[in-house]
Amino acid sequence: MLTETQQSATESESQMRLLIIEDDRESADYLVKAFREVGHVADLASDGEEGLSLADSGGYDVLVVDRMLPKRDGLSVIGALRDKGDHTPVLILSALGQVDDRIKGLRAGGDDYLPKPYSFAELLARVEVLSRRHGGPAEDTVYKVGDLELDRLSHRVVRGKEELTLQPREFRLLEYLMKHAGQVVTRTMLLENVWDYHFDPQTNVIDVHVSRLRAKIDKGFDRPLLHTIRGAGYMIRDGIR
Amino acid sequence: MTAFGKLIRTTAFRLTLVYLFLFALFAASLLGYFAWNTRRLITEQITSNVNEEFSELDATYARRGLRGLVYDIENRALRPGANLYLVTTPTGQALAGNVAALGNGVMGTTGWSETIYHRLDEPQNKRPHRALVRVSELTNGFRLLIGRDLEERRRIFGIVAKAAQWSLLIVIVLGLGGGIFVARRVLRRIDAMTGTTRRIMEGDLSERLPVGRSGDELDRLADNLNAMLARIETLMNGLKEVSDNIAHDLKTPLTRLRNRAEEALAASGSGADYRQALERTIEESDGLIRTFNALLMIARAESGQVRGDMADFDAAEVANGIQELYEPLAEDNGMVLRVKAVPAPLHGNRELISQALANLVENAIKYGKPATAPRPPAPPGVAAAAEPPEILIEARREGDSVLLSVTDHGPGIPEADRQHAIERFVRLEASRTQPGSGLGLSLASAVATLHRGELQLADAAPGLRVTLAIPAHSGEGQGERV
Numbered sequence: 242m243l244t245e246t247q248q249s250a251t252e253s254e255s256q257m258r259l260l261i262i263e264d265d266r267e268s269a270d271y272l273v274k275a276f277r278e279v280g281h282v283a284d285l286a287s288d289g290e291e292g293l294s295l296a297d298s299g300g301y302d303v304l305v306v307d308r309m310l311p312k313r314d315g316l317s318v319i320g321a322l323r324d325k326g327d328h329t330p331v332l333i334l335s336a337l338g339q340v341d342d343r344i345k346g347l348r349a350g351g352d353d354y355l356p357k358p359y360s361f362a363e364l365l366a367r368v369e370v371l372s373r374r375h376g377g378p379a380e381d382t383v384y385k386v387g388d389l390e391l392d393r394l395s396h397r398v399v400r401g402k403e404e405l406t407l408q409p410r411e412f413r414l415l416e417y418l419m420k421h422a423g424q425v426v427t428r429t430m431l432l433e434n435v436w437d438y439h440f441d442p443q444t445n446v447i448d449v450h451v452s453r454l455r456a457k458i459d460k461g462f463d464r465p466l467l468h469t470i471r472g473a474g475y476m477i478r479d480g481i482r
Numbered sequence: 483m484t485a486f487g488k489l490i491r492t493t494a495f496r497l498t499l500v501y502l503f504l505f506a507l508f509a510a511s512l513l514g515y516f517a518w519n520t521r522r523l524i525t526e527q528i529t530s531n532v533n534e535e536f537s538e539l540d541a542t543y544a545r546r547g548l549r550g551l552v553y554d555i556e557n558r559a560l561r562p563g564a565n566l567y568l569v570t571t572p573t574g575q576a577l578a579g580n581v582a583a584l585g586n587g588v589m590g591t592t593g594w595s596e597t598i599y600h601r602l603d604e605p606q607n608k609r610p611h612r613a614l615v616r617v618s619e620l621t622n623g624f625r626l627l628i629g630r631d632l633e634e635r636r637r638i639f640g641i642v643a644k645a646a647q648w649s650l651l652i653v654i655v656l657g658l659g660g661g662i663f664v665a666r667r668v669l670r671r672i673d674a675m676t677g678t679t680r681r682i683m684e685g686d687l688s689e690r691l692p693v694g695r696s697g698d699e700l701d702r703l704a705d706n707l708n709a710m711l712a713r714i715e716t717l718m719n720g721l722k723e724v725s726d727n728i729a730h731d732l733k734t735p736l737t738r739l740r741n742r743a744e745e746a747l748a749a750s751g752s753g754a755d756y757r758q759a760l761e762r763t764i765e766e767s768d769g770l771i772r773t774f775n776a777l778l779m780i781a782r783a784e785s786g787q788v789r790g791d792m793a794d795f796d797a798a799e800v801a802n803g804i805q806e807l808y809e810p811l812a813e814d815n816g817m818v819l820r821v822k823a824v825p826a827p828l829h830g831n832r833e834l835i836s837q838a839l840a841n842l843v844e845n846a847i848k849y850g851k852p853a854t855a856p857r858p859p860a861p862p863g864v865a866a867a868a869e870p871p872e873i874l875i876e877a878r879r880e881g882d883s884v885l886l887s888v889t890d891h892g893p894g895i896p897e898a899d900r901q902h903a904i905e906r907f908v909r910l911e912a913s914r915t916q917p918g919s920g921l922g923l924s925l926a927s928a929v930a931t932l933h934r935g936e937l938q939l940a941d942a943a944p945g946l947r948v949t950l951a952i953p954a955h956s957g958e959g960q961g962e963r964v
Contacts, residue, residue: 344791358771360764410806436807440837441772443922444844449810472761 257372258300259283262292262318263307263334272305275361289313293321301329302372305364308335308346316349323350330371334359343439362473366425373424384419387466387479389458391419400458410435411454418467418477427474451475494668498661502654509649517642524635525614529594532616532628535565539628543620551626552578565630566599566613572623581627582606584615589625592617596632612636671700675707687715728777732770739766776921783834783928795832797884798823800839801877808843815847818870823877826884829955830933835886838929839875841922842888842948846873850890850945883935883951891945926950 259276263269264287276283284301286292289310296304296318304322308315319331333351335342343354353367384391388401396412398405407415414435418426428447432438451467459465468476489495535558543551548569555567559580568579570589582604585597595617598610615629675691682689690711691704746759805821812819828835852871874889926948927937935952 356775358767360768436803438803438807438836438840439833440840441775442840442844443772444811444847446808446811449814450807453810472764 257281257302257368259303259305259368260286260292260295260301261305262286262289262296262310262315263305264288264310265307272361272364276365279365287311289315289318293318296322296327296329297325299327303368304329304331305368306331306333306351308333308337308342316346316351319350332364332367332371334364360472362425362470363427363429366427366430366474369424370421370426370430373421384416384422386419386422386477387464389419389466389477391415398458400462405457407454407457410450411457414450414454415458415477418475421477423476423478425470425473425476430474489662489665489669492665492669495661495665498657498664502657502661505657506650506653509653510646513642513646513649517639517646520638520642521635524638528614528630528632528635532565532614532630536616536618536626536628539626540618540620543626548577548624551620555579565628566601566615568627570625570627572625577624579627581629583610584627588615589617589627592619592625597629599629668700675700675704682711687711687718732773735766735770735773739763739770742766773921776925779834779837780921780925780928783925783932791831791833792829793832794827794829797826797828797835797877797879797886800832800836801875801886804836804839804843805875808840808847812843812847812873815851816870817847817850817873819843819847819873819875821875821877823875824879826877826879827954828884828952830952831929834929834932835950835952838926838950839886839888841926842950843873843875845922845948846888846890846892846946850892852891852893852944879954882954884954885949885951887947887949889942889945889947891942894941894944894946895939897941923948 257276259281261269261272261276261283263272263285266287269285269287273283273285284295286295290312292304292306292310293313304319306315306318310318315333315335319333322329322331330352331350332353332355333346334355334357335346336357343356346354352371355364355367382393384393390397390399391412392398393416398407398412398415414431417431417435429441431447431451432440432442451469455465455467459467464479466477466479468478470476539551539554542554546553552569555569555578558564559567559578564580566579566581568581568584568589569577571577574589580602581599582602583600583606585599588595588597593616594614596612596614599613599615600606600608600610612632613629614632615627617625617627619625671692671694678689678691690708693704693708694701742759742762746756749755751759801821801823805819809819850871850873871891873891876885876887876889878885923937930937930950930952933952935950938949938951940947940949
């Protein structure tokens with residue numbers, strides 16, 4: 242289900258504790274198994290009440306919450322947690338995948354929203370980004386990956402000794418990739434976070450942007466930093482860490 | 483339910499009953515008032531007549547004594563239609579008058595009373611009449627009775643009572659008859675409507691309710707129901723068409739998916755072969771999901787469910803953003819994507835309008851290459867031949883509308899096909915070989931409809947210009963919800 246590259250990449254990540262609140266037994270089991278395979282710990286709650294009490298007991302890095310749950314609706318679980326001052330990142334899974342549902346979910350206190358059906362690679366990438374954001378905010382002014390440096394204040398990008406000229410959008414793309422260096426970033430995540438669009442393009446428009454960026458930062462250097470993760474997305478990292 | 487049972491349960495009939503009751507009550511009280519007043523009037527007349535005669539006789543008695551009184555009474559008693567007179571001695575013996583018999587104790591009490599009596603000139607076996615009499619004591623213990631027959635009063639009362647009976651009977655008969663008539667008339671029309679409705683429910687949506695020419699409330703109701711039926715029929719036909727299309731366009735990739743899986747299973751391939759088959763399966767299902775999402779989005783845009791997220795923004799920004807996003811893709815396809823945008827404030831769903839515009843641009847990139855000069859895809863890095871085909875995004879305001887248009891210089895769409903092209907899943911013959919769900923234009927059209935605008939296809943000579951024309955204030959003044 243996962244490519245070798247992705248698996249090895251996630252293994253080196255610190256282990257996450259996840260709580261999955263999902264009433265459909267089969268997809269819940271699939272998620273628990275899939276998360277365990279990549280080295281995370283995942284607990285399972287099959288309704289809203291159980292989910293809330295498990296989440297209350299604390300210690301989770303990310304909650305994955307289905308919107309439609311028996312006993313207590315997903316959004317109300319999130320609302321209850323936020324009311325108690327619990328700011329554990331929450332990713333909402335929902336069969337209601339339209340724009341307004343997404344906004345409703347985020348307003349209710351969710352941190353990210355993934356419409357069903359989703360690919361596990363996408364879910365994993367998003368959960369890892371959420372957990373990182375929660376753990377230590379990557380708010381440094383200078384991002385570094387290998388010999389590539391990006392200064393967020395002066396908007397300068399330097400690889401080795403060479404200063405690179407990037408278009409504003411290329412800069413933001415690189416900034417996002419470097420903020421999540423070592424993590425898989427999917428095409429949808431890029432479209433959402435760099436361009437602020439939430440629709441599914443029918444074409445490979447993101448790939449074209451990434452390959453242009455790659456031409457600027459990797460071309461002519463012997464060690465590539467921007468990697469394509471098959472079946473998932475992209476990752477920027479120093480080849481050997 | 484029997485026909486009669488149905489009849490008496492109609493609203494018209496029940497209303498008739500209520501009116502009937504009220505009317506009967508009214509008639510009864512009117513007649514009662516009349517009877518009571520007549521009786522009072524007659525009584526008053528008798529009283530004053532008797533009183534007058536009493537004072538005359540009293541005067542006679544005072545002037546001429548008992549003899550004079552008796553003489554006067556005998557005279558008066560002989561007149562036609564005379565009152566009743568009786569004079570008695572202190573011992574109760576009759577001295578004069580025309581009364582043969584009276585009720586017991588009438589002469590014993592002075593003042594007014596009602597009594598039965600017999601006249602002297604009548605046979606004893608005749609039914610006794612009633613009379614209103616006044617008894618007074620004269621001097622020396624003599625008593626004088628003057629009275630008047632009450633037969634007239636009784637007769638008038640009888641006439642009134644009879645009139646009351648008849649009028650009540652007529653009111654009831656006419657009322658019931660009218661009620662039944664009206665109820666049957668209404669019932670017949672309702673039954674006709676019910677019959678039609680039943681046929682419609684059984685599946686014949688083309689049936690319509692009968693509408694009369696009177697324009698009354700039932701006709702208006704039937705008219706409205708017919709309009710509703712027409713709308714339902716259109717929706718049902720649309721739904722049927724969509725489900726046919728879904729069946730066709732989703733089943734094709736599903737069949738492909740299944741065939742591949744089967745093929746991979748049948749062939750004793752290596753792990754790499756399986757992997758490849760699975761990857762293609764995932765790819766194919768992603769395509770299916772995209773198609774499905776687009777369909778849902780169209781359905782929701784068309785039903786107006788996403789109106790909640792309306793906000794103010796500049797259409798020029800949307801145009802610039804989309805150009806920025808797709809410019810590299812266009813270049814990779816050997817085209818240039820340009821934008822010409824002037825600020826055009828708009829109230830609407832930014833996300834949906836962006837998506838609609840993105841669809842138009844994607845279409846232009848896919849189909850907008852000049853057909854006459856097929857160009858081999860330029861290898862990356864190598865400069866393309868001079869003047870690559872151009873795609874132009876424009877944003878501007880024209881009158882009350884904000885226009886967002888995408889113009890390409892491809893083969894265009896023949897005028898006859900343009901309306902057809904907007905329909906769901908339609909991929910014109912020329913484009914069958916290109917990948918895509920065939921929903922791009924329909925989504926753009928649904929988004930335009932959601933904003934009370936329209937999607938226009940025009941000839942760019944050569945090429946196609948697709949314009950999203952949206953009223954600048956589509957969300958304001960008309961409420962946020964439909």
